[in-house]
Amino acid sequence: MTATDSPESALSVRNLNPKVVEAQYAVRGEIVIRAGQIEKELKQGKQFPFDKVVYCNIGNPQSLGQQPISFFRQVLALCDYPELIKPAKANKLFPADVIRRAEEYLAEIPGGTGAYSDSRGADICRQHVALGIERRDGYPAEKDQIFLTDGASQGVHSVMRMLLRDESDAILTPIPQYPLYSATITLYGGTLLPYYLNEDQGWGLDVKHLDAQTQKARSEGKTVRALVVINPGNPTGAILTKQNLEEVVRFCKAQKIVLLADEVYQDNIYAEGKEFHSFKKVVREMGGEAEGVQLFSMHSISKGYYGECGRRGGYLEIINVADDVVGQLYKLASINLCSNVNGQICTALMMNPPQEGDESYPEYAKERQALLDSLKRRAKMLTDSLNQLEGVKCQESEGALYAMPRITLPAGAVEAAKEKGKAPDFLYCMELLEATGIATVPGSGFKQVEGTYHFRTTCLPPESDLQKVVQRLTAFHKDFINKYGGL
Amino acid sequence: MTATDSPESALSVRNLNPKVVEAQYAVRGEIVIRAGQIEKELKQGKQFPFDKVVYCNIGNPQSLGQQPISFFRQVLALCDYPELIKPAKANKLFPADVIRRAEEYLAEIPGGTGAYSDSRGADICRQHVALGIERRDGYPAEKDQIFLTDGASQGVHSVMRMLLRDESDAILTPIPQYPLYSATITLYGGTLLPYYLNEDQGWGLDVKHLDAQTQKARSEGKTVRALVVINPGNPTGAILTKQNLEEVVRFCKAQKIVLLADEVYQDNIYAEGKEFHSFKKVVREMGGEAEGVQLFSMHSISKGYYGECGRRGGYLEIINVADDVVGQLYKLASINLCSNVNGQICTALMMNPPQEGDESYPEYAKERQALLDSLKRRAKMLTDSLNQLEGVKCQESEGALYAMPRITLPAGAVEAAKEKGKAPDFLYCMELLEATGIATVPGSGFKQVEGTYHFRTTCLPPESDLQKVVQRLTAFHKDFINKYGGL
Numbered sequence: 001m002t003a004t005d006s007p008e009s010a011l012s013v014r015n016l017n018p019k020v021v022e023a024q025y026a027v028r029g030e031i032v033i034r035a036g037q038i039e040k041e042l043k044q045g046k047q048f049p050f051d052k053v054v055y056c057n058i059g060n061p062q063s064l065g066q067q068p069i070s071f072f073r074q075v076l077a078l079c080d081y082p083e084l085i086k087p088a089k090a091n092k093l094f095p096a097d098v099i100r101r102a103e104e105y106l107a108e109i110p111g112g113t114g115a116y117s118d119s120r121g122a123d124i125c126r127q128h129v130a131l132g133i134e135r136r137d138g139y140p141a142e143k144d145q146i147f148l149t150d151g152a153s154q155g156v157h158s159v160m161r162m163l164l165r166d167e168s169d170a171i172l173t174p175i176p177q178y179p180l181y182s183a184t185i186t187l188y189g190g191t192l193l194p195y196y197l198n199e200d201q202g203w204g205l206d207v208k209h210l211d212a213q214t215q216k217a218r219s220e221g222k223t224v225r226a227l228v229v230i231n232p233g234n235p236t237g238a239i240l241t242k243q244n245l246e247e248v249v250r251f252c253k254a255q256k257i258v259l260l261a262d263e264v265y266q267d268n269i270y271a272e273g274k275e276f277h278s279f280k281k282v283v284r285e286m287g288g289e290a291e292g293v294q295l296f297s298m299h300s301i302s303k304g305y306y307g308e309c310g311r312r313g314g315y316l317e318i319i320n321v322a323d324d325v326v327g328q329l330y331k332l333a334s335i336n337l338c339s340n341v342n343g344q345i346c347t348a349l350m351m352n353p354p355q356e357g358d359e360s361y362p363e364y365a366k367e368r369q370a371l372l373d374s375l376k377r378r379a380k381m382l383t384d385s386l387n388q389l390e391g392v393k394c395q396e397s398e399g400a401l402y403a404m405p406r407i408t409l410p411a412g413a414v415e416a417a418k419e420k421g422k423a424p425d426f427l428y429c430m431e432l433l434e435a436t437g438i439a440t441v442p443g444s445g446f447k448q449v450e451g452t453y454h455f456r457t458t459c460l461p462p463e464s465d466l467q468k469v470v471q472r473l474t475a476f477h478k479d480f481i482n483k484y485g486g487l
Numbered sequence: 488m489t490a491t492d493s494p495e496s497a498l499s500v501r502n503l504n505p506k507v508v509e510a511q512y513a514v515r516g517e518i519v520i521r522a523g524q525i526e527k528e529l530k531q532g533k534q535f536p537f538d539k540v541v542y543c544n545i546g547n548p549q550s551l552g553q554q555p556i557s558f559f560r561q562v563l564a565l566c567d568y569p570e571l572i573k574p575a576k577a578n579k580l581f582p583a584d585v586i587r588r589a590e591e592y593l594a595e596i597p598g599g600t601g602a603y604s605d606s607r608g609a610d611i612c613r614q615h616v617a618l619g620i621e622r623r624d625g626y627p628a629e630k631d632q633i634f635l636t637d638g639a640s641q642g643v644h645s646v647m648r649m650l651l652r653d654e655s656d657a658i659l660t661p662i663p664q665y666p667l668y669s670a671t672i673t674l675y676g677g678t679l680l681p682y683y684l685n686e687d688q689g690w691g692l693d694v695k696h697l698d699a700q701t702q703k704a705r706s707e708g709k710t711v712r713a714l715v716v717i718n719p720g721n722p723t724g725a726i727l728t729k730q731n732l733e734e735v736v737r738f739c740k741a742q743k744i745v746l747l748a749d750e751v752y753q754d755n756i757y758a759e760g761k762e763f764h765s766f767k768k769v770v771r772e773m774g775g776e777a778e779g780v781q782l783f784s785m786h787s788i789s790k791g792y793y794g795e796c797g798r799r800g801g802y803l804e805i806i807n808v809a810d811d812v813v814g815q816l817y818k819l820a821s822i823n824l825c826s827n828v829n830g831q832i833c834t835a836l837m838m839n840p841p842q843e844g845d846e847s848y849p850e851y852a853k854e855r856q857a858l859l860d861s862l863k864r865r866a867k868m869l870t871d872s873l874n875q876l877e878g879v880k881c882q883e884s885e886g887a888l889y890a891m892p893r894i895t896l897p898a899g900a901v902e903a904a905k906e907k908g909k910a911p912d913f914l915y916c917m918e919l920l921e922a923t924g925i926a927t928v929p930g931s932g933f934k935q936v937e938g939t940y941h942f943r944t945t946c947l948p949p950e951s952d953l954q955k956v957v958q959r960l961t962a963f964h965k966d967f968i969n970k971y972g973g974l
Contacts, residue, residue, distance in 0.1 A: 020815055021815060080829075
């Protein structure tokens with residue numbers, strides 16, 4: 001049979017690139033698809049024991065009613081419609097610093113938001129990002145080592161694409177992990193080399209374990225190319241100490257391993273006495289001891305208290321990487337022309353917000369503080385409530401937007417899940433959705449220690465809703481335990 | 488030597504994924520990088536025989552001063568800053584239909600432009616795209632067969648990722664081609680199977696040649712998975728006839744080959760008596776004769792007369808593809824969460840602009856007509872002038888944004904280029920840049936018939952500038968021919 005008449009020569013799921021079929025992305029997987037169906041059925045009048053779906057599966061605060069930071073949106077509106085600047089001035093529609101800032105971006109970006117920029121991002125936006133990094137760390141940042149990206153995801157794609165040659169290339173990835181990493185490692189044909197965070201020690205990162213996993217993988221013929229660290233943690237909510245970060249840097253230097261720092265939650269810190277330390281700052285402070293450690297640090301406008309998820313903006317900062325490699329990254333970026341300029345501007349605004357003395361500063365500071373205070377209260381309320389459930393233990397949510405409780409499940413539930421060919425925590429999350437309308441992500445979607453079960457929920461519903469979420473979850477949990485024969 | 492102390496274990500250009508190193512993207516290649524340097528040197532006061540760089544290398548009209556469509560920007564500004572709606576109403580800052588449209592999007596998109604949407608794009612935006620396709624073709628379009636993407640490039644990436652399993656998978660690609668295709672085929676590890684457009688017949692597409700190339704590739708063990716057709720053509724500017732499109736559809740059906748229709752220039756038609764016909768419409772009109780032909784059609788907000796390049800919006804419409812394959816595409820999209828919502832809204836506006844009777848219609852229609860008339864004049868002026876140069880022959884620019892003249896080069900120039908290890912038309916374009924500030928793309932960047940030389944230039948500089956461009960190009964061309972010993 002020639003290819004001409006083969007039923008296999010057109011596109012079918014049987015002859016798709018198998019890496020695509022293999023890749024999984026639980027944060028928007030089966031449970032979310034079912035949640036969408038339920039939403040439609042609710043609209044059509046079908047009865048459920050709840051009146052709306054509450055999406056706790058993904059950090060998407062504005063979809064749950066969170067209001068944006070006014071300064072960001074005011075500048076963006078003027079950049080998208082510069083004709084408004086004159087009437088805005090005349091009618092005093094915006095604070096003066098909003099207009100100044102929009103005029104600055106419009107003057108510096110040829111063609112404004114409607115033209116392709118440099119593939120790395122517009123110069124002025126990269127300058128503002130560099131300024132923000134300098135303010136954060138107290139060390140200089142170079143605009144030409146910064147690439148603006150459509151969200152942090154695109155940065156991860158580019159770096160994985162460069163690093164992974166075949167399945168003998170391995171990436172040290174935390175377990176539990178954010179599924180962007182498992183998905184991209186699968187798509188680009190590499191191997192996920194797991195390292196397990198220590199749940200009972202607040203999801204701590206043990207460098208001895210990193211080392212042991214690396215040596216084991218090497219003895220099996222793997223090349224360990226990079227280490228992913230997510231700090232503050234997703235899905236864990238844990239914040240790493242500075243001492244821990246220094247150990248990680250030493251490990252990367254000794255083992256000649258590239259460090260991928262996912263720092264997209266850097267602005268969301270709730271735990272008393274905890275602080276965010278960037279890997280960039282740690283590398284600079286360590287001086288010669290960290291010489292040559294190759295670092296890619298990622299940040300995003302989606303994941304801070306500002307939550308500008310739909311805008312798709314972010315950056316990649318590159319440290320200690322040779323110019324010709326950065327040149328290859330530039331070429332990769334150029335194949336996609338550029339990231340969206342509206343998102344670039346928002347990234348610049350995130351890193352260079354109003355400063356004390358600016359007209360918009362009081363309003364900006366007020367909005368920021370209200371969001372952070374509320375997130376902190378919600379994170380605490382959520383973990384406290386979870387810890388009161390039978391068989392549930394939840395580490396403190398020190399930062400980020402999530403709680404990742406460990407759940408002990410009745411043997412009957414484990415058995416029932418196995419019969420359906422599903423993970424036990426998937427069964428839990430699916431029944432939770434059907435009973436309460438609360439969409440979460442099963443721990444199995446993030447990978448976890450064999451034999452343990454978890455789920456991840458965000459703390460993002462507004463405070464009044466979150467109380468109801470907790471009440472419904474509590475009632476469901478009791479019913480579930482009983483239904484499957486108790487613990 | 489163990490991997491631990493190998494100098495190869497960190498990231499260097501020697502141990503990068505070789506597919507990344509191999510991929511090329513001439514539209515933003517060496518000549519554009521040099522153009523950027525020249526721009527900086529001009530600012531620093533260095534003397535050149537010109538006072539500014541004119542970027543004719545890429546279709547990026549707003550960077551050259553083209554004004555955006557007001558209606559699009561007004562709606563976008565209100566969607567980004569909904570607080571403006573009330574004062575806008577009170578102060579009559581915007582036409583009523585602008586406000587109604589923004590309110591419609593804000594009501595239908597949960598969280599507006601700040602929240603992740605469905606990974607395929609917000610429902611209302613996909614509905615508006617479907618409506619626009621129906622108006623264009625007279626056949627129904629389904630919103631769930633439409634994926635909104637960050638520009639058309641992302642759609643091409645996703646489809647290539649699904650199609651290409653290894654280098655035995657081949658993609659029929661027009662020569663000359665847009666380098667997005669060669670770059671993505673390289674990155675995803677497939678084989679570019681060339682088919683040559685017939686320059687002397689207005690860059691025509693000969694289906695017999697397609698067939699011959701397919702059979703030849705199959706005899707060499709390749710699986711021909713898809714055919715790329717760019718209509719209107721990039722870089723050629725040619726518009727294919729309906730009869731030609733029908734032949735292509737019959738070929739794809741007979742050979743069970745997926746059809747990738749790059750139709751991003753569909754709104755830019757200049758030649759008298761020429762019309763754009765979408766492949767979707769042709770497939771529907773052919774009825775049973777085209778049954779089962781799998782079509783991916785791509786469109787973009789970057790490339791019409793509106794030229795919203797920096798916004799990164801576009802769509803992929805899918806015809807005759809099984810639901811489980813569409814499901815895989817949905818999963819791929821979900822790994823990147825969603826395309827930027829501001830760009831999604833602009834895509835909806837492009838496909839569903841103001842209609843007769845709407846308050847904004849007269850202004851919209853006026854802006855649109857002025858842009859199209861001017862582009863038409865510029866395309867004609869450019870090709871007419873090029874055809875007056877010694878040894879230059881340029882096919883009519885029937886549509887799109889480009890002219891692709893064939894240039895006969897002096898033997899001395901070919902020799903000089905070879906000595907430098909460069910393509911002869913690269914030498915021409917680089918000397919053109921250094922002498923005039925005009926940035927173009929050498930034909931070799933698009934691939935071309937062996938032994939022929941071309942360059943691609945856009946017709947996008949404003950009309951007053953374009954005259955100067957033509958004058959400078961004419962003077963340079965004469966000097967170049969003389970410098971290298973004449974034709």
